[in-house]
Amino acid sequence: MLLQQYWDKSHKGLKGDIEPSKYGLSVVKLFPQNSFVLDLGGGRGRDSFLFLQKGHQVVLLDISPCALNQAKETASRLGFVLSTVKNNIGQELFPFEDNTFDVVYSHLSLHYANRENTLSALLEVNRILKPDGKFFATVKSTEDKEDMEKVKAVSAQIEPGFFMDKEGIRRQSRYTIDSWTQMLKKAGFRRVSIKLIDENVSRKETGKETESKKLLVNEIRTEK
Numbered sequence: 001m002l003l004q005q006y007w008d009k010s011h012k013g014l015k016g017d018i019e020p021s022k023y024g025l026s027v028v029k030l031f032p033q034n035s036f037v038l039d040l041g042g043g044r045g046r047d048s049f050l051f052l053q054k055g056h057q058v059v060l061l062d063i064s065p066c067a068l069n070q071a072k073e074t075a076s077r078l079g080f081v082l083s084t085v086k087n088n089i090g091q092e093l094f095p096f097e098d099n100t101f102d103v104v105y106s107h108l109s110l111h112y113a114n115r116e117n118t119l120s121a122l123l124e125v126n127r128i129l130k131p132d133g134k135f136f137a138t139v140k141s142t143e144d145k146e147d148m149e150k151v152k153a154v155s156a157q158i159e160p161g162f163f164m165d166k167e168g169i170r171r172q173s174r175y176t177i178d179s180w181t182q183m184l185k186k187a188g189f190r191r192v193s194i195k196l197i198d199e200n201v202s203r204k205e206t207g208k209e210t211e212s213k214k215l216l217v218n219e220i221r222t223e224k
Helices: 002-011 022-030 046-053 065-078 115-128 145-154 177-186
Strands: 036-040 057-062 083-086 101-107 129-140 156-159 162-164 171-173 191-201 213-223
Touching (some): 046 101, 065 083, 115 177, 177 213
Parallel strands (some): 101 129
Antiparallel strands (some): 129 213, 162 171, 191 213
16 A cells, blocks of 8 residues: 555646656657557556557556546547556456457566565566567666665665565565566566666656656566
8 A cells, every 4th residue: 555655645636638658759659550558557547548549459457546536537538548556566466368469568567576576567567468469678787887876875785686675565676687687587477688778767757847767677578
């Protein structure tokens, strides 16, 4: 519950449309036509709306009811049908049948869990993907030295690659490319490609400029 409250607070009070991510814009071109897409940890739906505009059917999954409600309001205003699901990724099973989705997409939402829960989430991703399904994701990287310094300044390392603040609310993971590769293969993915990319992250909203920052992130592309 505390984790849900943390993310609700981070979304509360935000107004206006938000632009799709740089990563979403780059990979949507690779989605099969008319895909059924799960936007995993997609918050207020910044990339969900991009996928809907491209003709895909989308389910938005997130831990924050506040974010999901905002996404549904935006979808209604724009004339889209957007399904939403509240779920604590890695700690709850996904409420979908096996072999449901053509694409599972996650933009910077899978670096908040310990190794056990991260593996649980990856197993679920593999389960709900169709036999020829694709998984696209970005996660923060251990190679981003500035980011690693910030994480270590506010959190203690509980286990290798997993950090938690003193209140036990803010949780972050930073795993190496080798660790991600091992977890993905253990989860059953047969083709795994991970590379380091630059990602410009901003939360620009309608009528409001917000600061953009540059991250080094691991890009994950896999097939079931």
